[in-house]
Amino acid sequence: MVSRIDRKKVVDTALRLLNEVGLDGLTLRGIAKELNVQAPALYWHFKNKQELLDEMATEMTRRMAGNLEGPGSGAVPRAGTWQEMLLGACRAVRRELLAYRDGGKVFSGTRMTDGTATGPLDSLMTCLTEAGFTLEEAVRAWWTAYNFTVGAVIEDQSVHPVPGQREIRDPAYDQSERERQIGPEFPLAAQAGRAMFGDLEQGFEAGLRIIVAGIETTMGPDARG
Secondary structure, eight states, rough: OOOOOOOOHHHHHHHHHHHHHHHHOOOOHHHHHHHTTGGGGGGOOOSSSSHHHHHHHHHHHHHHHHHOOOOSSTTTOOOOOOHHHHHHHHHHHHHOOOOOHHHHHHHOOOSSSSTTTEEEHHHHHHHHHHTTTOHHHHHHHHHHHHHHHHHHHHHHHHHOOOOTEEEEOOGGGHHHHHHHHHHHTOOHHHHHHHHHHHHHHHHHHHHHHHHHHHEEEEHHHHHHH
């Protein structure tokens, strides 16, 4: 029998349940049942589900920062070029979010409840500005790559809903069936599905390369010659 709960215990339980039931199935009532308390006990800590999601995303950020290698607490790896730094940061975000069922959806649009993200962000900005970007350019470069990464994770988790089990695909993404249905009228759209929903890791890497190439040609020291 649980006699006392705190915010951390609630969030840890919510993140564990997230992998079992997904975002749509995650409820305060379900978390309370798992903790063996009445649902109103959770409202001392979170007024509603959105507040809980904000804290869940913040805890995911804490764990993400802790798993990043580099000097200082939550620092982003600084070895190599700015391109390598940006690629490494995006890959780290993707890897961490894929560890949670619907991790991309939980992370997207939520508000951080503390300053956990500021250290990694400052490290990224420092690396880019030291490479010759203005601060505004550095922000645009990271924000574009970051939003692509989170969006790619959301799409990935629609196809592969179970963390760590890439062999499991949602039946809605059966490519043969999709091609059978739309192929006769829209053959190129039918074939495009295999590139969009086939090897999603390969697609993510290709997208990152496109973004980095765009950054190189439109902003920063390389663009200015």
